[in-house]
Every structure is written in structure tokens, then in C-alpha cells.
Amino acid sequence: MSLSRLLVRLLPISAVAAAVIAASLLLVDTPEIGPTSAYACNPCECPNDQRHNCLGGEFYAVYTYSYDDLCVLDVYRIDSDGGRRIFMYDERELSRVPDFPDRNLFLVQVDGVAMYRLTSGEYQINAGPDVNNKMFVLRFDDCPATYVEEESWVNGRR
Secondary structure (H helix, E strand, O other): OOHHHHOOOOOOHHHOOOOOOOOOEEEEEEOOOEEEEEEEOOHHHOOOOOOOOOOOOOOEEEEEEEEOOEEEEEEEEEEOOEEEEEEEEEHHHHOOOOOOOOOOEEEEEEOOEEEEEOOOOOEEEEEOOOOOOEEEEEEEOOOOOOOEEEEEEEOOOO
16 A cells, blocks of 8 residues: 555544554564564664664564665564564655654554654554553654664553
8 A cells, every 4th residue: 555545634643542462473684674573682682673662563564675776674573373474664755754743753553563754753563452451652753764763561550
């Protein structure tokens, strides 16, 4: 599905639950074809995993990588059966989104993981809540991501 179809409505960030959860199963990143297989370790300590989120590894994974001379944003949902791609956009599709929108733009939501383009120019991924009611937020600057910031909390305790 094209990004333009996903931009059917604008929503402020506060209207959608933010989220994601803590880590153990990971996707291995192979630059030729992107993330492909799962194994257990902490995402921030896995030498073969190039995901951007250290938090929430049991719930989602976000990658940016080069493929066919294009930057690709690739997002996976992780569960007890492993990982599956839930959305992917290349830089041509992402370039259709304003760099600094007037309002935070809701781009897509699939299986508890949502993506926005913020007025600051950053992208934001919200995921969760997980089985422990934990939420995660990942903000990054661009594709490829060079600046990444994350946070997490338990719903009702923030």
C-alpha cells in the first residue's frame, strides 16, 4: 500500500496510544535483503542486529538500511511466533510526506504499532501496550536514522 493512501487523515499524537515493550527475540539484519531471522539476545548488544530500538524487542523492531541505492524504513511486529514485516517505505515514498508538517501527521498503524511525522521533522513510532501493559516510543531523525531517542512506561504509571 502506498504511503499516500495511508495519509488519509491527520491525528495529533495525543489521540493515539504510544507504545512498545522490552527485549529478547530479535531480527537479524542482512543488508542485502533486510531483517530475516530471529534469535535471542538484547537488541543493543547483538552484533548482527542493526535495529534502532533497544527497548521493546519482544514487541517490535525498526530498521533503516540501504537497498538498491535507496534508504528503506522497515518495521516488524514481534510475537511468540517470531517476527513479521508490518510496513516498509523507501525514501521516495517518505519524501512525499512534508519535512515539517503544520500538525503531527499520522502515517500508518498496524497491529499495535503506529508511525507519525512530527512537526519537529522527526519520525515517531508508538507501539503497545504489550502483555505487561508497557508502552514504547521511538523517535528518529530521518532515513537513514542518525539520531534515535526512546522511552517506555507502564500505562497508568506515567
